[in-house]
Every structure is written in structure tokens, then in C-alpha cells.
Amino acid sequence: MALSHAIMTALLDEELSGYDLTRRFETSLGFFWESSHQQIYRELRQLSERGWLQATPVVQDGRPDKILYALTEDGRKALAEWVQGPTNLKRAKDDLFVKLYNIGHCDPAPVLAEIRRRQEQHAARLALYEKIRQRHYAVPEQLSAHRKGIYLALAAGIRHERMYLDWCDEALTLLKDVASAEP
Amino acid sequence: MALSHAIMTALLDEELSGYDLTRRFETSLGFFWESSHQQIYRELRQLSERGWLQATPVVQDGRPDKILYALTEDGRKALAEWVQGPTNLKRAKDDLFVKLYNIGHCDPAPVLAEIRRRQEQHAARLALYEKIRQRHYAVPEQLSAHRKGIYLALAAGIRHERMYLDWCDEALTLLKDVASAEP
DNA sequence: CTTTGATACGCAACTTATTGCATATCTAAG
């Protein structure tokens, strides 16, 4: 159960609607945690039923009505307990690595192409993260505790993208003659 | 559907039982793809029903009987198609990053402790991967295409562990006064 | 006055993954 905690984390200091949360999960928090709007809405309903969120319908003018969700005291307590509890480390589960095991049995060209695509994607992400860092987290030592936490998540993202790009270089160099040579 | 492809990949050049596969998923392939034996057995049954695997019961002497699974021609074709197809990139979904967002709202001590635990886990993994590299992949340029692929998965693992360890250092340094200061 | 697009919400069906439990056989150690 982790999406629920990610949602509650997003609600730590603001009330948000399902739609707002969907936006959040496309940026910031979403850099580390993806989710579809369908699942977010379902999770929100379940969390309200469990008493961890307070739902407030808001009638709007000029746009469709919405439901704002706020973290309750119970929710805050449950979240704190989860943060305090143990975290189990999970493997990445990247399909590309499984595909790499198939080189030598399949045509390697599509795998090579995929690595090049990754190179672009990760370069784009890195650029985005770097920009955010420069704008909002230029001097990490001077940030509040809360923002240090967020900065560190961003820093992990930056390190990850750099690492991945370096790996792509290594992979493309090592495989450059494989592409044409073997079937 | 990716576990099924990981299983088929493991069966590329040997017949294995569910038990054997469970072992494989605790080492080698398992460094990048975790799975429980229950799920593996279920997947094996489904893949046999779909005709992608051929199941052969083997009566054993001295130990319990088993079922050996081999990749069929159809299975090989399906796997090749999957390798050729697009790969969608997935976010890591590490709970620890969500927890980082909670620093400043919760007691940060347990998060710090978790980062130290990660440091140990990743150091251990790195040592293991390095050992495997030294033993079997010392000169990557001279490997066959197939083993180059496996080596690159290992290389990604090594880079990942190193990157994570560096990040842990950064995090612990940045948070070292937060631990005592804020509630 | 119609289309496009953003906002706002959700159901249903399906697949995938996790957790807990259960059952055997045989070896080797004590």
C-alpha cells in the first residue's frame, strides 16, 4: 500500500481534488511515483471511507464541481506510522534488462534502437530536473528540513538519469559491432 | 506482461523446472526481476496452456518428482516479437522517496536510519556484482553477443549500486543536523 | 453554433503481484 501514502503525502499541507492530485502525479511527486487518475479516484474513496481523508464537495462556477480532500488527524497518524515503519527495497523491473538477455538469440537492432530512445528520454528528464534544481534548490544547505527532503528525492533523480546516460554510452559502444555482425 | 517473458528468456537454452526457475530468480535474472515461486508456477501453467511452453513431467528417484518446461517454437516467436516491440519506461517507485517528502512533518530519525540500512544493502549488492564481473566478465569486449547482453545488465546493476551509495552519502551529510534539530 | 480542449469524475473488466497457507519426498545430522 504505497499509492495511498503518496496521496496522503501530497495532502500534507494542502487540500486537493482528485484532478489536482492527478496533475501532481504528472510532476513533482510523479517523477518518482506514477499513477492513473482512475486509481487515484478509487484510492481517494477508500481513504475517505477509512477516515484518513475528509471529503468536501465544492460547487464551482465556470467549471464542473469537484471534491476536495483533506488529511484527517487519523490520516496524519497513519502516515507518520508508515514513515516510521520499515521500507522494503524493490528491484527496478526494467523490461530492457530482460531484453538484453535475449541478445544473441534475437535480432539485436531493436534493442539498440531502444537504448538510443532511452538515451533521449533520460537526457530530457535530466535537463528538466537540473532546471528545477537550479531554480528552487540551488543551495541545499540553506533549505528547511522539509525542502531538504524533497531536494534529496530530486537529487536521486538527477543521479539516476546521469547514471543511466553513462550506461547507455557504455552499452552502445560495446554493442556497436554486434548490431551488424550477428543475426 | 513481463514475468512471462523473463521466464521464457531463462528457458532460451535450457529446460528448467519451476523450482529451478525460482532459484534463477534469486540470482542472475533475479538481480533485475524479482518474483515469488507461487507466481512463477502460475505463470508456467498459463504459458503451457497458451502453447508457449512444453511441460514434461519427470519422475525422480531420491527426490520429489518435477515438471520440466521447455520453450516451444511458438514461444520463441512470441518472445522475439516482444523483444522487437516497444519498451515502456517505468518509474522506480521507491517508498523511500515518498518518505523523504515527509521530512519536516514527521520525526526524521527513522528515515535517516532507513538510508543507513540502504547504504549497507547496496554496498553488499555492489560487492556481489563486482565479484561476478571480475570472475566472468573481466574483458567485456571479448564476450559473445549473448554474454555482452548479460554483462550490460550486470554493468547497469553496478552503476546503479554505486550511484545509490553516493546518494546515501549526500543525503546523510545534508540531513545530519536535521536529525537532532527538528521534531 | 459547433468543435476542441481543459476540467472533473467515475465504472467495469482484467491482469499482475503479494501473502499466507498447505503438502509431499528424501537426505543428513544428531
Next chain:
DNA sequence: CTTAGATATGCAATAAGTTGCGTATCAAAG
């Protein structure tokens, strides 16, 4: 002789995630 441990397989229940579809409202552009 009994117990621990490796080998070998599985069911059932639950949780989590994905995919496809459906319903609205309203603004602004054409």
C-alpha cells in the same frame, strides 16, 4: 528415530495496477 533442511509444487484470498470506456460542464476559437 526424529528433526531440520533442501527439493518440489500448488491453492486461495487479497491488494494493486492497467485498460477501455463513459459522463458531464464550461470557455474559447472558428
